[in-house]
Amino acid sequence: MIVGIPKEIKNNENRVSLTPAGARELVKRGHTVYVQHTAGENSGFPDDEYVKAGAQILPSIEDVYGIAEMIIKVKEPIKPEYALIKKGQLVFTYFHFACDRELTEAMIKSGATCLAYETVEDSHKTLPLLIPMSEVAGRMSIQEGARFLEKPQGGKGVLLGGVPGVKPAKVLVLGGGIVGTQAALMAAGLGADVTICDISLPRLRQLNEFMPKNVKTMFSSTYNIEQELPTTDLVIGAVLIPGAKAPHLITHDMLKLMKKGSVMVDVAIDQGGCFETSHPTTHAEPVYEVDGIVHYCVANIPGAVPFTSTLALTNATLPYALKLADKGWEKACAEDPGLKLGLNIVDGKITFPAVAEAFDMPYSSL
Numbered sequence: 112m113i114v115g116i117p118k119e120i121k122n123n124e125n126r127v128s129l130t131p132a133g134a135r136e137l138v139k140r141g142h143t144v145y146v147q148h149t150a151g152e153n154s155g156f157p158d159d160e161y162v163k164a165g166a167q168i169l170p171s172i173e174d175v176y177g178i179a180e181m182i183i184k185v186k187e188p189i190k191p192e193y194a195l196i197k198k199g200q201l202v203f204t205y206f207h208f209a210c211d212r213e214l215t216e217a218m219i220k221s222g223a224t225c226l227a228y229e230t231v232e233d234s235h236k237t238l239p240l241l242i243p244m245s246e247v248a249g250r251m252s253i254q255e256g257a258r259f260l261e262k263p264q265g266g267k268g269v270l271l272g273g274v275p276g277v278k279p280a281k282v283l284v285l286g287g288g289i290v291g292t293q294a295a296l297m298a299a300g301l302g303a304d305v306t307i308c309d310i311s312l313p314r315l316r317q318l319n320e321f322m323p324k325n326v327k328t329m330f331s332s333t334y335n336i337e338q339e340l341p342t343t344d345l346v347i348g349a350v351l352i353p354g355a356k357a358p359h360l361i362t363h364d365m366l367k368l369m370k371k372g373s374v375m376v377d378v379a380i381d382q383g384g385c386f387e388t389s390h391p392t393t394h395a396e397p398v399y400e401v402d403g404i405v406h407y408c409v410a411n412i413p414g415a416v417p418f419t420s421t422l423a424l425t426n427a428t429l430p431y432a433l434k435l436a437d438k439g440w441e442k443a444c445a446e447d448p449g450l451k452l453g454l455n456i457v458d459g460k461i462t463f464p465a466v467a468e469a470f471d472m473p474y475s476s477l
Contacts, residue, residue, distance in 0.1 A: 112436040113143045115179025117172045118150035121186045123394035125153035125417035128183040128204070130425045131160040133432070138165035142436045147175045154417040176200075181440075183432055185424065186411055187214055198222030199458075201440050203432065205229055205244075208455055209356045209469040210383035218456045224440055228428065229381075230354045230463060231453035238353060240431070240453075242289050243423035247413040249293025249349065252376045253282070255407055256345040257301065259374045259398055265405050267372025269344050272302025279303045283339050285331065285360050285385060286349035287314045290378050294347045299323045306339060336360060340368040348377040348385040354455070355465035356383040363387050363401070371403035380408045444477075451477065 114137055116129050127150050129137075134144045144166040148158060158168050169175050176182065176195035184204035188196060190213075196202060199222065206227040208215045218225050228240035238245075253271070260280065262268035273279035282298040284291045287309030295307045299322065307322070308331035309315050315328040322328070329335055340346075340361075350357050357379040366388065379385040380392075388401040391410040398407050413420040431450060434443045444451040455463040460475035467474035 112439070113145065113178055113180045114432070114436060115175040115182045116144065116146040116150055116166075117175045117182065117184060117192075118147040119185050119414075120172070120191065121189055121411060121414075124186055124411050124414040126185045126411075126414050126421045126424065127151040127154045127156060127417070128185045128421075128424070128428070129432070130154075130421060131156055131164040131166070133425045133429045134161055134166040135164035136429060136433060137436055140433065140437060143167070145169050145175055145178055147172055151421075154421040156421070181432075181435060183428070185414075187211070188217075190217075193217040193221065196221040196223045200224070201226060201435065203228070203428075203435065205381070206455055207381045208463070208466040209354060210381070212470050215456070215461070215466060215470060215472075219459050219461070222459050223456070224454070224458070225456040226435075226440065226450075226453040227354070227455045227463075228453065230455060231431065232449040234449065240424075240427050241351075241353075243427045244413045244420065245289035245351075246293050247416065247420050247423060248378050249290040249347075250297045251412050251415065252290070252294045252347050252349070252378050253297040253301065253345075255397070255409075255412070256282075256347065256374050256376045259405050259407055260344060260372075262372075265372065265398065265400065266374055267344065267370060271298065271345070279325075280344040281339075281342055282306070282345045282347065283336075283343045284308065284347045284349060285336070286347075286351065286379075287311065287318050287328075288349060288351055290351070291347065291349035292318065294349060294378075295322060295326050298345075298347075299326045303345075308335065331360070333360075337365060337368060340365060341370070343369065344373055346373070346375045346386075348375065348379050348389075350379050350385040351382065352465070354463055356469050357385040359385060359387040361386045361388075366402045366404050369404055372405065374405045374407065376407045378412065380410050384408060
């Protein structure tokens with residue numbers, strides 16, 4: 112199979128979808144790998160490393176899309192890429208369709224096969240291609256939240272871990288999945304007073320067993336969240352409904368309960384955000400204020416640490432990329448029901464129920 116690795120063009124997206132080591136594995140199996148010039152440079156992987164691995168370098172993004180049967184990316188295609196995607200081409204990347212109607216319509220029009228990382232499942236019903244980036248995003252949400260609590264960054268001027276004689280900051284984590292767990296552990300490690308919420312009692316019991324003593328668990332309800340907000344310094348939104356739009360757990364009116372300079376980090380922004388006042392931001396302009404509350408809603412948080420993120424992502428995606436290249440997407444998905452769940456759009460038809468439901472569009476079963 113001819114595999115194409117374009118350079119990511121989303122704002123400050125420094126990751127690349129395949130390391131030279133990954134390219135070498137594909138080449139070893141007889142596949143041809145084309146990498147766009149400087150695609151891996153910002154992740155610490157120069158062109159010559161790909162050449163040594165057996166890949167070939169192409170000068171432009173148009174060249175890569177034009178020749179490849181399978182495109183492997185990190186983030187969803189953006190507007191300049193829409194016209195480059197061809198009918199029958201396999202695009203393997205994070206899509207997050209349910210919060211982006213324009214992208215959904217563009218991919219339907221393209222006739223491409225869109226296989227989304229975020230809805231692929233393994234035999235344990237977990238999301239193996241979402242987990243590594245969720246781990247990075249969860250940890251970074253605390254790193255960024257702590258930064259924007261600083262007064263020069265617009266925050267209330269609170270040190271997350273406090274100091275002897277001064278109480279630590281209070282952190283509220285909404286969601287006990289991978290992002291929320293990593294955020295809670297990171298905040299706890301810095302000494303914060305952490306509360307993590309979820310609607311699953313079995314999950315809360317699990318969290319209670321291994322979390323440090325400065326992490327408390329709480330059932331997630333509007334009432335409980337409202338009780339916490341007046342004394343909370345940093346809120347992490349970490350809610351995930353696979354393939355579907357995130358629910359709004361904090362409304363605009365609820366911001367009035369918070370103190371000015373408090374910070375909200377919406378890691379769910381890729382799926383529409385779990386705060387009513389959220390809208391996507393970029394690493395270039397990561398924050399904005401609503402009613403004195405600082406909102407951090409960067410849609411590609413792991414892109415700020417591309418070396419770590421690229422290695423972690425390739426570790427997870429490569430086995431699936433090899434399977435798709437070796438067998439073709441139809442046979443690979445027929446043999447692997449979990450991989451089949453990644454098929455969101457095929458030949459102009461929506462094949463993932465939550466995407467069709469998000470836009471009230473027709474759903475076609477595979």
